Amino acid sequence: MLQQVQVCRIRPSEKVDIVNVDSVLDVELDHPLANRPTNLVTAQIAGKCYLLMYEASSDVAAVYSVDDDAKQLHLAGKLKIRAGWDSVDHLVIGNQPHLMCYQKLKGIFHFFPVISPTEVAPPYEFYRNHDPGITKGFSVIKPFVAAGAAAFLGYCQEDGRVAIYTLSVTATSLDGVPPLNALNVWSHQWAKGWTRFAFFQFGGENFFLKTNIAKPNVNIDHILDGLSGGTIEVATKMALKDAQELDVVTPVILANGDPYFVTYRKSGAITVNRFHADCLGWTTVAELTGLVNATSLLSFRIDSATYILLC
Numbered sequence: 001m002l003q004q005v006q007v008c009r010i011r012p013s014e015k016v017d018i019v020n021v022d023s024v025l026d027v028e029l030d031h032p033l034a035n036r037p038t039n040l041v042t043a044q045i046a047g048k049c050y051l052l053m054y055e056a057s058s059d060v061a062a063v064y065s066v067d068d069d070a071k072q073l074h075l076a077g078k079l080k081i082r083a084g085w086d087s088v089d090h091l092v093i094g095n096q097p098h099l100m101c102y103q104k105l106k107g108i109f110h111f112f113p114v115i116s117p118t119e120v121a122p123p124y125e126f127y128r129n130h131d132p133g134i135t136k137g138f139s140v141i142k143p144f145v146a147a148g149a150a151a152f153l154g155y156c157q158e159d160g161r162v163a164i165y166t167l168s169v170t171a172t173s174l175d176g177v178p179p180l181n182a183l184n185v186w187s188h189q190w191a192k193g194w195t196r197f198a199f200f201q202f203g204g205e206n207f208f209l210k211t212n213i214a215k216p217n218v219n220i221d222h223i224l225d226g227l228s229g230g231t232i233e234v235a236t237k238m239a240l241k242d243a244q245e246l247d248v249v250t251p252v253i254l255a256n257g258d259p260y261f262v263t264y265r266k267s268g269a270i271t272v273n274r275f276h277a278d279c280l281g282w283t284t285v286a287e288l289t290g291l292v293n294a295t296s297l298l299s300f301r302i303d304s305a306t307y308i309l310l311c
Contacts, residue, residue, distance in 0.1 A: 002028045003036060003053075006291040006310045007070050010272060012254055019260075019272055019285045024071050024307070026291070032078065033058045039088040040311055042066070042300035043097050045114055049302050050076065051309070052088070052099070059083040061099070063117040066300075070307050077118035081110070091143040093150050093180065094169045100143055100152065107136030111167070113178050124173075126165075126182040133163040133184030140197050144206050146227055151185075153223075157195060163187045164227050186230040191215065196249040200259035200275060207234065207279055209251075209261060211243050218243050220279050234279045241271070241284070248297040255304040260285070262299065262308055268292040 007025035031037065037053035039061075044050075051073060054061040060078040067073075079099070081088070087102040097114040101123075110123035128135045138154035145151070150167040164186040173179035193214025200207055206223040218238040221231045240246075245265060252260040252272070259275045261282070272286035294310040301307070 001031055001033060001035075003031055003311060004291060004294075005029045005073070006294075008288075008290065008308050008310075009070065010252060010254065010260075010286075010306045010308065012256070017274065017283050017285050019254075019274075021270075021272060021286050021288050023290070024069065025073070027073070029064075029073060031062045031075075032060070033062055037062075037296065037311060039085070040296045040298050040309065041088060041090045041099075042298060042309075043090040043099075043114065044092075045097055045117055049300060050117055051300075052079070052090070053311075054081070054085065054088045056084055056086065061088065065117070066302065068302055070302060070305070077116070079112070079114070079118070079120050081112055081120060085110075087138075087141045089141060089143055091150055091152070091167075093167060098178075100141070102138065102141050104137060104139070107134065107138070109135065109182070111178060111180055111182075121178065122176045124178040124180040124182075128184060132187035133165065134161065135163075137161070140195070142197055142199055142208070144199050144223070146206055146223065147204075147225065151227060155190065155194060155197075157193060160190045160192045160194075161187075162190045162231075164223070164230065166227060185227045188230050196246060198249045198251040198261045200251045200253070200261070201257075202259065202275075202277065202279065209240075209249065211240065211246070211249070213244060216244055222279070235281070238281065242269075248294075250297050250299055250308070252299040252306060252308065253301070254306050255301070262297065264290070264294065264297045264310070266293050 011020040039054040049066040051064040064073040065076040085101040086104040109126040112120040139157040140155040143152040170179040198209040248264040273282040291310040
């Protein structure tokens, strides 16, 4: 099946409020999935950048190697991770890349260690069916790193439940099961309707931008160092252009560590925005037109080069 893919490189300029964005790849990619990919993720496997595509009716993720200049994608293999996942993301635990797969209906997580572009190890399974931190029904799942440790946040857009979990390495495990343990450390009630989360860091501290489509609003929140303290609001009612009409928002980190975010509309309209250091706003540093009717947007780095990919 053919899928249109566009890759653009984001380059800093001599002026702090301008970046240069150039298309480096625009191609119809032939993939082995049954339908259009719904989950895209990049991962470092054995020191090389790979793109993974997945859609829920397929039991595999298609894996593509990304050339060093991101100008070519090559099918490198398939990872058998089962069908039915609503969310697939990537995180690193103990130097080992993992795929974090989540099923909304049952609230089940599977964490697959990635051995190679063609092999995953059996997964660690996690779910909670009682308070605090029930895992069923999350519409947003985001992994992040806090003080060097792996963690993830889950949020339910329909009822406003939110929770944070840590993911740690255990001393031993059952045969064939990764030595991992997920633990709910914070559970809370937010308003309904939050979506389009974009996680970023300042000074090693975790923040995220989020948009409410039920009661129009845009916030930046801070995840506290002690994860059991949860999150606090930094800014609210922020003026994000076309906030209610956007289709995708994703964070971008340049080589110097400065955090940005990219917005996308299915018309092809793209903006690149630099977060202010006080987390009270941003400056739009580029506007362009890209691939029309994309459903996924992600960012990735190869050495010091920063890219965005539309699919």
